[in-house]
Amino acid sequence: xxxxxxxxxxxxxxxxxxxxxxxxxxxxxxxxxxxxxxxxxxxxxxxxxxxxxxxxxxxxxxxxxxxxxxxxxxxxxxxxxxxxxxxxxxxxxxxxxxxxxxxxxxxxxxxxxxxxxxxxxxxxxxxxxxxxxxxxxxxxxxxxxxxxxxxxxxxxxxxxxxxxxxxxxxxxxxxxxxxxxxxxxxxxxxxxxxxxxxxxxxxxxxxxxxxxxxxxxxxxxxxxxxxxxxxxxxxxxxxxxxxxxxxxxxxxxxxxxxxxxxxxxxxxxxxxxxxxxxxxxxxxxxxxxxxxxxxxxxxxxxxxxxxxxxxxxxxxxxxxxxxxxxxxx
Numbered sequence: 001x002x003x004x005x006x007x008x009x010x011x012x013x014x015x016x017x018x019x020x021x022x023x024x025x026x027x028x029x030x031x032x033x034x035x036x037x038x039x040x041x042x043x044x045x046x047x048x049x050x051x052x053x054x055x056x057x058x059x060x061x062x063x064x065x066x067x068x069x070x071x072x073x074x075x076x077x078x079x080x081x082x083x084x085x086x087x088x089x090x091x092x093x094x095x096x097x098x099x100x101x102x103x104x105x106x107x108x109x110x111x112x113x114x115x116x117x118x119x120x121x122x123x124x125x126x127x128x129x130x131x132x133x134x135x136x137x138x139x140x141x142x143x144x145x146x147x148x149x150x151x152x153x154x155x156x157x158x159x160x161x162x163x164x165x166x167x168x169x170x171x172x173x174x175x176x177x178x179x180x181x182x183x184x185x186x187x188x189x190x191x192x193x194x195x196x197x198x199x200x201x202x203x204x205x206x207x208x209x210x211x212x213x214x215x216x217x218x219x220x221x222x223x224x225x226x227x228x229x230x231x232x233x234x235x236x237x238x239x240x241x242x243x244x245x246x247x248x249x250x251x252x253x254x255x256x257x258x259x260x261x262x263x264x265x266x267x268x269x270x271x272x273x274x275x276x277x278x279x280x281x282x283x284x285x286x287x288x289x290x291x292x293x294x295x296x297x298x299x300x301x302x303x304x305x306x307x308x309x310x311x312x313x314x315x316x317x318x319x320x321x322x323x324x325x326x327x328x329x
Contacts, residue, residue, distance in 0.1 A: 058186075164252070
């Protein structure tokens with residue numbers, strides 16, 4: 001079991017995930033698939049894939065929480081609240097708006113996309129916050145700023161030092177911002193996005209400026225109707241109709257960050273065997289994406305997806321390595 005959990009090649013780790021399903025977009029794929037892997041040492045691994053036809057990451061995490069609760073206590077009665085289609089009606093009567101439409105229209109460069117994991121300890125996050133010196137900066141804000149800056153610089157290095165216009169898009173959970181607020185167990189794709197400005201040169205990528213820009217963009221969500229003016233739904237519907245990848249019309253390099261740091265810690269899930277020694281996400285296929293998840297020590301694990309050339313530069317960035325530790329796990 002340790003040979004898989006600690007293997008540096010993420011493809012080996014993915015042996016414990018349902019093959020070919022984690023990021024597929026087939027119309028006839030199952031809605032949910034679970035795989036139980038047994039190891040000769042007596043250990044087990046449980047992996048679950050939930051399609052975006054049902055819900056988002058929050059929905060998946062609460063599904064897992066309820067499942068774990070039921071295995072420990074069959075007298076409990078979890079009550080998921082299926083609300084997604086009442087808030088965001090299905091487009092054009094053709095079924096639910098599915099986020100990973102990029103599965104059929106992905107950029108060919110994604111074939112060479114690699115994933116690397118980086119661990120930010122709580123101590124290093126505190127040091128990063130101090131170095132940025134923006135009042136009340138959150139852990140996600142400072143980690144996103146550093147990762148985005150280093151990724152953009154890596155792209156420039158691969159591009160013979162020529163900086164490419166870029167911006168960062170972040171996904172935002174709407175459950176607490178819709179009025180009246182929705183409970184955490186609301187099932188559906190209850191998301192929108194907020195975007196940084198488009199940055200034109202390296203001088204604009206100062207960490208304090210990035211954090212301030214991220215916060216300003218996020219705060220703008222409170223001034224709009226995030227159901228009727230949902231930017232993510234607009235982008236996805238455009239991709240659905242045109243067959244072009246989401247964010248294509250922005251005409252710049254687009255980096256996407258998604259965080260599940262505020263949700264229940266995956267490492268706390270107990271299916272009756274005790275808490276797991278390791279919990280993580282499958283390796284994705286999307287280039288220029290970052291996923292953040294909370295670790296049991298109060299830090300953050302970042303799963304970074306870049307193409308091979310950019311990753312070779314990114315993982316050696318001295319500013320990044322000042323605060324992040326590459327993870328073999």
